[in-house]
Every structure is written in C-alpha cells, then in structure tokens.
Amino acid sequence: MSLRPIAADTPDPAARRKIIAVASGKGGVGKTWFSISLSQALSQSGQRTLLFDGDLGLANVDIQLGLMPKQDLAGVIAGKLTLPQAITNYREGQFDILAGRSGAGNLAMLPVQRLVTLRDNLMRLAGKYDRVILDLSAGVDRTVQTLAAAAGTALVVTTDEPTSLTDAYAFIKLTVADHPEADLRIVVNMAETSNSGRETYETLRKACYNFLGREIPLAGIVRNDSKVRESIRRQTALLTRHPSAEAAQDVEAIAARLKRET
C-alpha cells in the first residue's frame, strides 16, 4: 500500500513518513495509552522510536508511566532547551519520550508560528529515529491540526460510542478537507470482541465513504481489557506488566502492520 502524506509540501518527505499521529476527536478514548503501547511495540520490533506528547497543556504520557522527567517541552517553549535536549529515555520501554507538562495551559495556546516552529523541529528530529509517535490532544482545534500536519499517517482512535464515532468522523472530515491526500487509518479501541470492533469500524467506514467519498482503512482493533486499567493504575506499561494480555497482542499486531505498510 502506498503512503500518501498528510501534507504534500514537505521539505523532507522521508521524515514525514516516519511520523504517526494518534488522534480522536473525542477525549478519553485511549489515545495516550495506545500511543505508549504502540511506541513500545515498535521498539520491541527493532525500531528506534520517539513518543512525542503533543497534548501540550494536559500532557500525561509521563503520568501513565510514573515518570518524573527532568526536562520537558515547557523548557523548549521557554527557549531554555533545544528539542533534543528535552528528550527522556524511557529505559523500561526502550523508547524515547518528549514529555509535555500537565497544567501548562500556555503550551496549548502557543501562537501558531511558534507551534509551526516546534513542529518543524520535530520533523528534523524524526531523522534520528525510525518512528515518531505523536499523541495528540482531543478535539479538532488548530493545535491538533497543525501538529497532525507533520505526520505521514494519522491513526484515528474511536470506541463504539456514538459520540466517539461522530467526533472521529469530524476529525477525518476536517483533515480530508485540508489534505485530500492524507493517509488516515482507523483504530477501534475498547472493543468488546474483535467482531463488534469490526462492526464499529464498518459504521465509520461507511459514513466516510458515503459522505466524503473516501475509503479509510482499518489499522486494527484493540479489545477492552481490564489489564489496561490495572497497569495504568500501577503506572506501568501494559507491554511490560502483562505482555501477553489481549490488548497488548492487539497493539503488537497493529505495530507489525504499520511497520509493513508505512
């Protein structure tokens, strides 16, 4: 399958192809958990991976993992650190993290030009990695759209809830309007079974096809798994704590497919 970048006017298409954005529209559908797990699965399959916490004002990659990074994006925005200086190595998961800072509301309200500079620096940094995973905030606002434009592929996460499906559709609609060539794929999270997850996907696929004229492929289905909540409560990555959990296997299958296809 050929990869169509979200924005074709990139100075470095190779860097863009390495960046995978994780978006949703609706909040709380599992973007951050999925981004962490995908980063770990890619790293386990031999890819040098960076996870960028793009939820600038309400960052929580570090919270889910129980980390206390010494440096984060707030230092970059304040002009005290370069982007590479703000990287934390997460040894247990064997991937790097660019942590945000929760509660730093000013990060979410960066003037667009500074956001674009941050994004362009991230694209430069992507050259040092095989993959960069970009955990975006909920919503379809300018920050989300600006950061998402760095990505060669965007994974749109939804659950079976009508509000989640509607918001995922809104994200897809806006992205397709701005970037008709975008490589978008759907992740159904918290599916009761693989079959019900497929039905959820079909609902969204049909809406995109009927109203936008676009076939959006399925990246994969992740089952609802109590071990996800348990490992988040313990601030430990699922793939470390329960490597054979159903949800861990589902994410690994998605990582393997992305490695092959993008």
Ligand SMILES: Nc1ncnc2c1ncn2[C@@H]1O[C@H](COP(=O)(O)OP(=O)(O)OP(=O)(O)O)[C@@H](O)[C@H]1O
């Ligand atoms: N596959 C799953 N099985 C069971 N629970 C899940 C699964 N995925 C996510 N969750 C639950 O959903 C909660 C929300 O996840 P997460 O914080 O990653 O969502 P989010 O989309 O990043 O939210 P926000 O929009 O606030 O950034 C988790 O704390 C976890 O309890």
Ligand SMILES: [Mg+2]
């Ligand atoms: Mg999140």
